[in-house]
Amino acid sequence: MRGRGRRTINEINMVPFIDVMLVLLIIFMVTAPLITPSVINLPTVDRANKQPDKPIEIVIKTDDEIQVKKDPSTGSGGSNVPFGQIGAVVIAAQGGDADRPVVISADKSVKYETVVKAMNALKRAGVERVGLSVQASGAK
Numbered sequence: 001m002r003g004r005g006r007r008t009i010n011e012i013n014m015v016p017f018i019d020v021m022l023v024l025l026i027i028f029m030v031t032a033p034l035i036t037p038s039v040i041n042l043p044t045v046d047r048a049n050k051q052p053d054k055p056i057e058i059v060i061k062t063d064d065e066i067q068v069k070k071d072p073s074t075g076s077g078g079s080n081v082p083f084g085q086i087g088a089v090v091i092a093a094q095g096g097d098a099d100r101p102v103v104i105s106a107d108k109s110v111k112y113e114t115v116v117k118a119m120n121a122l123k124r125a126g127v128e129r130v131g132l133s134v135q136a137s138g139a140k
Contacts, residue, residue, distance in 0.1 A: 056093050057133070058086065058122075060106040060114060068093060086118060087125025098128065105133040 057069040059078065066086060069078035070093045081089045094100045102122060106115045115132070122130050 055101040055103040055131075056090055058090070058102060058104045058118065060104065060110050060118060062107070062110065066118070083117070083121075087121045087127070090122060090127055091125055094127070098126070101129040101131060102127050103131050103133045 054071060057078075059067040059069065061067065064083060065080065066083055067078040067080050068086070068089050079089070090102055094102075104115060104118055106118075119130055
């Protein structure tokens with residue numbers, strides 16, 4: 001008589017759970033496109049009086065030829081400086097404005113190590129804003 005009694009089932013029936021999840025999924029799929037995103041009215045301000053900072057450009061043409069341009073918008077020109085004096089020349093070119101950015105433009109043939117040394121020399125001299133100039137991939 002032991003084997004004829006009802007045994008308890010140790011499993012969880014997953015069918016009702018799956019049915020509820022599918023109904024919730026359908027409800028969310030139907031209501032999601034109906035929700036419109038909120039629009040935020042941002043305040044408007046006048047243009048700032050301060051002109052954007054003109055960066056100081058450092059052009060590295062070869063491993064030992066460095067040129068510093070105080071105003072890169074003028075195109076060619078600038079002063080050729082020895083590699084060891086790059087920090088002092090840039091600090092002098094900043095004219096006391098420590099927030100003026102410095103951009104390094106290096107030729108493709110220049111060693112990566114030379115560019116890193118230039119960045120390191122600028123950081124040791126106290127120049128905080130140093131960036132690299134790159135060419136957009138669409139430009140030739």
